[in-house]
Amino acid sequence: MAKAIVKEDLPVEESTLDNKDLAILHLLQKNARITVKEISEQVHLSTTPVHERIKRMEASGVIKQYATLLDHNKVKKGLMVICYVSLKEHSKKAGVKFIDAMQALSEVIECYSISGEFDFMLKVMCEDMNAYYNFHVNKLSQIENMGKVQSTFVMGIIKQTHELV
Amino acid sequence: MAKAIVKEDLPVEESTLDNKDLAILHLLQKNARITVKEISEQVHLSTTPVHERIKRMEASGVIKQYATLLDHNKVKKGLMVICYVSLKEHSKKAGVKFIDAMQALSEVIECYSISGEFDFMLKVMCEDMNAYYNFHVNKLSQIENMGKVQSTFVMGIIKQTHELV
DNA sequence: AAATTGTGCAGAATATTATACTGTGTTGGT
DNA sequence: ACCAACACAGTATAATATTCTGCACAATTT
Structure with a gap:
């Protein structure tokens, strides 16, 4: 008999961040308005995966907000x-x-x-x-x-x- | 005799922020990636003055940084x-x-x-x-x-x- | 008062960018 | 070997930023 599939078997959506993700986050933290093209050049990828990774991290909540910081x-x-x-x-x-x-x-x-x-x-x-x-x-x-x-x-x-x- | 022009006579570049500037900053603080078009609609201006005001506030240092905030x-x-x-x-x-x-x-x-x-x-x-x-x-x-x-x-x-x- | 200057703005034109689409190579499983 | 899933590059299209042109108004000068 096949084993029943229960909630606990489903993957936890643990979207682990690899080095490319971290490199993208590093650049985004410093400048939220950096272009995908600039990022793609610095992390040595084309714009497509960079764009996909950013959207993925926005959806998963890793990226919480793009904020503008003012001079006190x-x-x-x-x-x-x-x-x-x-x-x-x-x-x-x-x-x-x-x-x-x-x-x-x-x-x-x-x-x-x-x-x-x-x-x-x-x-x-x-x-x-x-x-x-x-x-x-x-x-x-x-x-x-x-x-x-x-x-x-x-x-x-x-x-x-x-x-x- | 004409009065000598000294440093103290020059304006202090006190770029005071008016209500439109504050409205723009309000939106930018919440979302650094908001488009100029969206801002212009919400503050009832065309894109030109909104773009100019943002650039001015960037240059004057009122806007310090566009940052990306991550989930702790x-x-x-x-x-x-x-x-x-x-x-x-x-x-x-x-x-x-x-x-x-x-x-x-x-x-x-x-x-x-x-x-x-x-x-x-x-x-x-x-x-x-x-x-x-x-x-x-x-x-x-x-x-x-x-x-x-x-x-x-x-x-x-x-x-x-x-x-x- | 007329002319002049500067400022802030709208609308259009152009350059740049984001986003969607298409196809390819690679990997892991059957 | 075959298939499916995935990550990617390259290209096409849509949206946006940025620049340019000109107008209207207010303040200043003549």
Whole structure:
């Protein structure tokens, strides 16, 4: 009798990335607007497989987004603050409310749930110290259930990349 | 007698961004590969001024980079660690050595000089805890002049964007 | 007020690129 | 040996970027 085919037998769509894929990703991470022709020359393939590989990686979700990065200072967001936050109450409901508040605050560029003394870490970007004070007093501290808040100021950017491979 | 023209009289090239520019940046931040035609339809201009404005913002440095962002987990960088570091010695030379070391470590995605107890904050991304342990013991701790190191683990990503305007 | 200059724009023309199509060589399995 | 699947090169076509031309308006000069 033939063995029954069950879900577990199907391949997991584990689209493993080979060296060509990684070379393409390397170039794309540095410049999302590089042409397929340029890539194909640098990775020693014709445009066809390069195009196919990119589409495959877009579909599989390896490529998450083509983004445009702006100069912090030139868009008046020159001050970066790392902000630690703890909540008074840790119910599910209180957590969801805080999460929603984070999505709504444009100054909050990143927010992570973290281990340790505090509950969350925020990366906040604004124009200057005055703007940050305003954010702190009028926005962050106004969120209900807000506990302790601790600010660490970024004095210099040593390294900042998004290249993972 | 005519007043002498000195540097201070020349305009500062303050290319201020109007609402159309901001609308274009808004779209580009979300998708660096959006076509000029699509932008022109959404901001109610023809392709010519949209193209000109983009080129202007590229030249002025407002647009810093077109980047491709990858899925952390799918490229096996699913563990994010916030890492605080203090140096033993704070001479200029010691600082430069540390900075150079940061540039060389591919696991270090971001590194900031910060106010407070520690000297630097690092965002480190690697495959798993095992990889992080290896990074900590064999790479970070091997840097000369390394003082205290404290790791905070990211348990969840609440918000993560790069949109500044 | 008339002329001039610069700026921002629309529309068309051209150059470049993305995308789809066709066929070939290679590999692994039967 | 045969077949199927795959990755690829080369070519054709569709879409897009980029350049060019000229117009309308506002500010400045004469």
